[in-house]
Amino acid sequence: MSFPQVIRGSVGRQGVNNPDDMRLVEDLLCGNHDYVLRRQYLPPTTVAPGECDPVLIEAILDFQKGSMPVPNGRVDPPTGGESNINRLTWERLVRPPLQQLPQTLGRGYYSYSHGPQRQFGTPMAIKTLEQVAGIFFTRMRYNEPAIPGNRPYREIGIGDISFVKGGPIPPHGEHRWGTDVDIRPLRKDGQRAAVSIADGQYDREATRVLVEALLSHMNVVRVRFNDTKIKGVIWTPKHDNHLHVDLLD
Ligand SMILES: [Zn+2]
Numbered sequence: 054m055s056f057p058q059v060i061r062g063s064v065g066r067q068g069v070n071n072p073d074d075m076r077l078v079e080d081l082l083c084g085n086h087d088y089v090l091r092r093q094y095l096p097p098t099t100v101a102p103g104e105c106d107p108v109l110i111e112a113i114l115d116f117q118k119g120s121m122p123v124p125n126g127r128v129d130p131p132t133g134g135e136s137n138i139n140r141l142t143w144e145r146l147v148r149p150p151l152q153q154l155p156q157t158l159g160r161g162y163y164s165y166s167h168g169p170q171r172q173f174g175t176p177m178a179i180k181t182l183e184q185v186a187g188i189f190f191t192r193m194r195y196n197e198p199a200i201p202g203n204r205p206y207r208e209i210g211i212g213d214i215s216f217v218k219g220g221p222i223p224p225h226g227e228h229r230w231g232t233d234v235d236i237r238p239l240r241k242d243g244q245r246a247a248v249s250i251a252d253g254q255y256d257r258e259a260t261r262v263l264v265e266a267l268l269s270h271m272n273v274v275r276v277r278f279n280d281t282k283i284k285g286v287i288w289t290p291k292h293d294n295h296l297h298v299d300l301l302d
Pocket of ligand 1: 225228234235297298
């Protein structure tokens, strides 16, 4: 049996709840997002026409907790729905699952996250990070004559992105859907260690090259970081020791 690719009416709490649409939402939750419904569906005959099975509402609520601050248990069609937040749920449902940043060494970056389970991003976010690491490496070589001192090879340190299914990831307020990334500023000694803009080891020139590589990428929206001597960064409290990068996709 084939299903329509787009829901025709809203699904979930106080939705229109066409049977085909409910099935499609369930398929997307389970197939696209490895979602496991908490318990068996009610037999269809016990759900009145136009009502949504509470199990499905619960699953939608849980899914929304991954990506939005106020879950409401409902998905609207991509066009003609009643609210942006419900349309956003649909967009998230049809998106491919998050991918892990490859953890292999030798790609121009290293991880300083508290675990590989905290480094899942959208496919585009992961591609962006790999590309930026490559651009940074190339530009550092190009800039070497202009940067004083004999420097060790530097990789960029990538921290938290998101959990595999998104959602709250303490201590961050954001990082909910694979499009926020923390990156360390560069150090003069090339150590894989933290550094703050007030430290002697902080390397402004290399960090400037990193910021330029980020901001030249079409998927980078903005970079929050507190060394405002670097053009293009946005000062934000508590961003002396990392760059918070907002990605479009
Ligand atoms: Zn952050």
